[in-house]
Amino acid sequence: MDLNETAQESAFRSEARTWLEANVPTSALPSFDTAEGFALHRAWEKKLYDGGWSAVSWPVEYGGRDADYIMWLIFEEEYYRSGAPGRVNQNGIFLLGPTIMEVGTQAQKTKFLPSMASSEIVWAQAWSEPNAGSDMASIRSKATRDGDEWVLNGQKIWASRAVWADWCFGIFRTDPTAERHRGLTFILCPLDLPGITVRPIAQLDGDTGFAEIFFDDVRVPVANTLGEENKGWAVAMATAGFERGVSLRSPARFTEAVKRLIHLWKTYGDPSDTALSDAVTDAWMQAEGYRLHTYQTVTGMLEGRTIGAEASLNKIFWSEMDVRIHEIALQILGPEAERMEGPSQRWVDGFLFSLSGPIYAGTNEIQRNIIADRVLQLPKGI
Amino acid sequence: MKFSFTQDQRLFAEGLRDLLSKQCTPTHVREAWENQAGHLPDLWSRLAEMGVLSMLVPESQGGMGGTLIDAVLLFQELGRAAVPGPVLEHMAVAAPALAHTQWAHALNDGTAIATLWVDANPYVAHAQVANIILTHDSVITDFSIDDVHGIDGGRQLFTVHAQSTTKASSEVFGLPASDVMALASAAYLIGVSEAMIEVAAEYARQREQFGKPIGSFQAVKHLMSDALLKVEFAKAPTYRAAWSASTGSSTVLRDISMAKALASEAAYRASRSTMQVHGGIGYTWEADLQLWMKKSWALMRAYGDATYHRRRVGASVLHG
């Protein structure tokens, strides 16, 4: 064990820091859940790509730097430290990209990865349906084969950023006789095809961060199938694994949030309130614990271990920690925490969003079931 | 000892519930949020006619002559319906505090609308609909306002610039306005929590996943039960605080603080659990749940948050 950075890692860190310091926009961009903000975030992604920083862990040939997981975490630390904008194409770069690299054909890699790295194409995830949320295996949207095309019909919902995204990926029922997890196929689909209707859905804060996507005889080439036909569930689980595991919420997001929390406490906190200082300290320990756990996990991955159901532990931990960090901040802010603008805005927005963490990427109730069944090997419930 | 409400008190509360179930549905509340009014004028007139607005005003001054025991169930009902606008401020503080002034009549019949400016808060809720703002020692009727964007559309927040003020007191039953409001908002938050729990329980009965109602899953049952536990155990302390306030008990401040601390925490827990039970739809503007959730996030902090009030309880039980 050696918890020091190697010379190569340190050099990488300072290269990232130098570039970010020179390039990060000086004022915060508007929310990417608005048309204007989305366009500005897309432009930022292009700049990142041109600098070679949009997908550091990807192979060089697709626009990455071949960075290993440790370097990726270092990049993330520098990224959050710099206050750079949120990643509008996270569904593509962090989730779909790695899945394509794992199961995609060479033609798919060549076609989809470079435009993903540059965010010329921004991706939305289309898993959930009105009647299939936690029970994703009960989806009803279907794809019917017609020559070398799929004909898509059905309805997806809660697709983040789909109002302005260019393409979506999701699973569709391709074998109507097969039940549940069987007979599903993972399909990639442009969002501007005839037959597609995208209905914006306003989130709790009033911004249209979600959309419902209706498919009415939408035709896509069979070449847009990712992985094997009727084996889409396994592909989807690989994508979900990336999401719950390390890629969606890297530790830096929380270590930086806790730094801001400590700053807030120093500015407004009552030092004689020991319950408050304990809470802030605990938030620091949680973020630090998550960071250490993640470095340990990725070292294991570099040594050839895979993460399975343990990813569910991560998802619960970061989502509950995120809520806690924001609860403490709002408590410190007092009457200011009732405002949606002004000095408290970032914390209040962050609080609202943190509440969705225990819901998206598989609810925490479902994660607890997975841990109980698959990690603890308890008798299966449903 | 007898720890219960009278038949009259219960009937009055039921009458109010009945009125609110017709005139303050989630559709009405949403309208008040979305048209920026933050207030329902028709409902306001009905609340005046029914005597809700003047419940705490002495009969000699044209009011109902009620006590805080009479009012506490009404605060709770108002919360169940997430009534927008300054009803608590007007009813619990301004109308009784100004009962012997030139504004008494207009406050009783609702033609004047009052809100409060409490010292600890730089912002004034509901200033856009109010024509009277009461501070701890004055009445402001001539003022301009700036919107500072409160999270709760039924409790909009403003900074206020007073042009001229008239001396007055905001004390009610010998208690500072902020304490009366802590009691009123504790009861209101209990109603808010009850409503969230009802809405989520209904959702959990209807919504199916894995071929079963989600309410059949233990994780969901426990979320809901834990929320209910907190609310149920905040009720008796809140009713006790109303009794202490009505009877001039020496422990009234401790009791109000106990109520506000517990009700704030119960409402927060209920907001979290019920949103979680809703899944994705709980995170939308469309779901009515937000009307109560945002109310709880606003009122849990207004008039002293749980920490502030727990300290006051502590000061009394540990150092008293």
Ligand SMILES: Cc1cc2nc3c(=O)[nH]c(=O)nc-3n(C[C@H](O)[C@H](O)[C@H](O)COP(=O)(O)OP(=O)(O)OC[C@H]3O[C@@H](n4cnc5c(N)ncnc54)[C@H](O)[C@@H]3O)c2cc1C
């Ligand atoms: C901010 C946000 C972004 C999202 N982005 C996307 C996206 O980009 N693409 C996409 O496809 N989806 C997205 N979603 C949808 C998300 O994946 C679903 O909301 C989630 O899977 C839950 O499904 P549901 O909303 O249908 O809730 P339900 O499945 O109906 O769940 C309701 C409640 O029941 C509980 N429950 C259900 N089954 C069980 C069980 N077996 N045991 C115990 N409890 C159970 C749940 O935990 C929850 O508390 C997003 C959601 C949010 C909030």
